[in-house]
Amino acid sequence: MIQIGVVGKPNTGKTTFFVASTLVDAKIASYPFTTIDANRGVGYVRIECVCKDLGVKDTPVNSLCIEGNRFVPVELIDVAGLVPDAWRGRGLGNKFLDELRRASVLVHVVDASGGTDEEGRVIKPGTHDPIEDIIFLEREIDMWIFQILKRDWDRLVKYATISKERASKLISDKLSGLGITMESTERAMEELGLARKKLQEWSDDELLEFIHILRSFSKPMLIAANKSDIPEAEDNIKRMKKELKDYIIIPTSAVSELALRKAAEKGLIKYLPGSEDFIILKEKELTQKQLKGLEYIRENVLKKWGNTGVQQAIDTAVLELLKYIVVFPVEDELRLTDHHGRVLPDALLMPMGSTARDLAYSIHTELGDKFIQAIDVRTKRRLGAEYRLKHRDVIKIVARR
Ligand SMILES: Nc1nc2c(ncn2[C@@H]2O[C@H](COP(=O)(O)OP(=O)(O)OP(=O)(O)O)[C@@H](O)[C@H]2O)c(=O)[nH]1
Ligand SMILES: [Mg+2]
Structure with a gap:
């Protein structure tokens, strides 16, 4: 964090x-x-959530969503x-x-x-x-x-x-x-x-x-x-x-x-x-x-x-x-969920300039190693490993089994 x-x-x-x-x-x-x-504790970065644009009711896991605002955790040290x-x-x-x-x-x-x-x-x-x-x-x-x-x-x-x-x-x-x-x-x-x-x-x-x-x-x-x-x-x-x-x-x-x-x-x-x-x-x-x-x-x-x-x-x-951006990874690009069926579960802070492959690695080493391509969920466009992520991108990573 x-x-x-x-x-x-x-x-x-x-x-x-x-x-x-x-x-x-x-x-x-x-x-x-x-x-x-x-003192150490968890605070939040507030951004506009993507749930509104995508017309879904989300079930956040690593973050909070309140009235269309996503609160992404960061650690504060006083x-x-x-x-x-x-x-x-x-x-x-x-x-x-x-x-x-x-x-x-x-x-x-x-x-x-x-x-x-x-x-x-x-x-x-x-x-x-x-x-x-x-x-x-x-x-x-x-x-x-x-x-x-x-x-x-x-x-x-x-x-x-x-x-x-x-x-x-x-x-x-x-x-x-x-x-x-x-x-x-x-x-x-x-x-x-x-x-x-x-x-x-x-x-x-x-x-x-x-x-x-x-x-x-x-x-x-x-x-x-x-x-x-x-x-x-x-x-x-x-x-x-x-x-x-x-x-x-x-x-x-x-x-x-x-x-x-x-x-x-x-x-x-x-x-x-x-x-x-x-x-x-x-x-x-x-x-x-x-x-x-x-x-x-x-x-x-x-x-x-x-x-x-x-x-x-x-x-x-x-x-x-x-210069960080927030990216929303999902596993199911149609339902916008992870494998538990949770909608837009995670919002990840990544340094600006991070690529689709970086995102895969930040989710799991194996996902990075077995990366094939990514999908821009909004446009359904295929993205290569070197695609530079944008703020509020919703991304599915496709990997070898
Ligand atoms: N008016 C006003 N007072 C404030 C504000 N923020 C903090 N204070 C007051 O400033 C005093 C110090 O607050 P702390 O938060 O303990 O300050 P600190 O910087 O952590 O102090 P140390 O731990 O001693 O270094 C307290 O009386 C607070 O109520 C503010 O935004 N406005
Ligand atoms: Mg103090």
């Missing part, structure tokens, strides 16, 4: 974002370092807050970042209201600049990788001189646990003109710059400009969008999303994660305070920003930043 790391300084709402997305219980509080051990110089061991240090080794994308939860200082202590909203947090956090993550590489750097340099191994191979081997590939290592070296420079001639600054680029390839980051419900956040978000053109910035109100999902879970309101509004179902069971809270969310979050942003942040991280 794709892993999404939720990162940021303390007290920005990382755990609130995590709980809102997963409905896993975890401790939330208004002081730094509430989270010590990482870690402890990082403070400046965590890489030197400040705060809780950065060892917990090891939890993020396998994460393929990061959601950086920023306190866009500017109501927490660089250590996460509560201050008056509007007094801290969230842009500083973005720069600092990237540096901390870069330094974490720097340290991993520096630990064995001398040995690595020596080995590179005596062996015939390419530098990119040695570096990517060292960092393979972080999901860093040789291809992205070479790309980063090219970009900085380091490809032909001997490792022993790299300065620490060059190494850091290299890591910065490498990190952006292998752990791309999306900014969740959180606490968008607080009035002071508005100007900050506008400024962030203007000044940080290279970043994807999504205004979020994790606390609102959490309130809405909890109320929906209890059947008090009707609300689908990511939607622009909700409907009150059981007004009599809601207290005055709850009703006021819901009205506040409607006026100050949903009408202002279009949504709470939490679902959008997950969707954008996976579909736009990571």
